[in-house]
Amino acid sequence: MRIIIESPQPxxxxxxxxxxxxxxxxxISMLLAFQTANTELMGYQDEKIVRLNYQDVFYFExxxxxxxxYCRSExxxxxxxxxxxxxxxxxxDFVRCSKSLIVNMEKIESLSPLFSGKLEAHLKNNEKIVISxxxxxxxxxxxxxxxxx
Amino acid sequence: MMIKEFFVSLLHYFVDITxxxxxxxxxxxxxxxxxxxxxxxxxxxxxxxxxALPTAFFLCLDTKSVRLSRVLWCAHALMMYFMTLLLLxxxxxxxxxxxxxxxxxLATGFIYTFTGSVHYLVDRKHTTxxxxxxxxxxxxxxxxxxxxxx
Numbered sequence: 235m236r237i238i239i240e241s242p243q244p245x246x247x248x249x250x251x252x253x254x255x256x257x258x259x260x261x262i263s264m265l266l267a268f269q270t271a272n273t274e275l276m277g278y279q280d281e282k283i284v285r286l287n288y289q290d291v292f293y294f295e296x297x298x299x300x301x302x303x304y305c306r307s308e309x310x311x312x313x314x315x316x317x318x319x320x321x322x323x324x325x326x327d328f329v330r331c332s333k334s335l336i337v338n339m340e341k342i343e344s345l346s347p348l349f350s351g352k353l354e355a356h357l358k359n360n361e362k363i364v365i366s367x368x369x370x371x372x373x374x375x376x377x378x379x380x381x382x383x
Numbered sequence: 384m385m386i387k388e389f390f391v392s393l394l395h396y397f398v399d400i401t402x403x404x405x406x407x408x409x410x411x412x413x414x415x416x417x418x419x420x421x422x423x424x425x426x427x428x429x430x431x432x433x434x435a436l437p438t439a440f441f442l443c444l445d446t447k448s449v450r451l452s453r454v455l456w457c458a459h460a461l462m463m464y465f466m467t468l469l470l471l472x473x474x475x476x477x478x479x480x481x482x483x484x485x486x487x488x489l490a491t492g493f494i495y496t497f498t499g500s501v502h503y504l505v506d507r508k509h510t511t512x513x514x515x516x517x518x519x520x521x522x523x524x525x526x527x528x529x530x531x532x533x
Contacts, residue, residue: 344517345510345513347509364448368443373513377517
């Protein structure tokens with residue numbers, strides 16, 4: 235499948251056209267999830283409240299009943315549970331990588347194995363996070379890798 | 384999910400450890416020229432199962448840091464060593480002496496390195512593929528054709 239992005243005429247709204255012989259349910263589900271996803275995210279830092287762009291978030295981490303969004307160098311608290319963030323952002327290239335972490339796949343620079351079936355993800359801000367072995371298959375699935383490949 | 388993960392790990396490690404113990408036993412028997420009975424096969428299988436149990440348990444622990452992971456692995460290695468010594472004594476394979484303890488350390492080290500290396504190499508192959516997919520997915524304009532309306 236080829237992906238083509240066309241720039242619209244000035245003042246035209248953005249539109250997604252799927253041109254295919256048979257509609258792929260997976261693609262339609264993905265587009266619907268993207269369309270309905272609530273991407274508005276408020277970050278709290280001391281007295282400040284900041285509107286966060288989900289694309290700037292490297293990972294979400296739950297710590298002592300609080301959830302934090304880690305951006306390139308800033309950390310903001312977010313008023314969501316981790317499972318809620320997982321539901322919201324899984325269609326948008328975020329993937330659960332341990333009980334307390336959800337990572338933005340786009341921010342992963344590279345992966346390396348650890349001695350225990352776990353992986354270490356080197357992020358683009360030079361941070362390292364551990365991907366638990368029970369969540370490695372979710373990452374593989376997201377990357378389109380079949381079991382046994 | 385955790386229980387399923389535990390049993391899958393248990394099965395994997397049982398197979399890996401038993402294979403490594405069989406190799407170690409074969410080397411030992413060839414070098415020492417000792418004749419053994421068929422019961423040793425059941426004992427090897429039991430050893431494999433007993434040592435695979437804590438291995439699978441340790442691997443299911445969800446540690447956040449690499450350092451804690453390494454500490455757990457060291458604790459696990461020590462546990463394996465003492466369990467092997469105990470099993471050797473229980474099965475009457477040898478008595479605990481400084482020499483047998485040193486040889487057991489060597490054998491445990493071999494089995495540990497063998498199973499660890501096999502898993503590491505398999506994981507390295509997988510991560511290479513995952514890195515390729517990541518690079519392809521997020522490379523600028525790798526799969527996307529952009530056109531401008533005139």
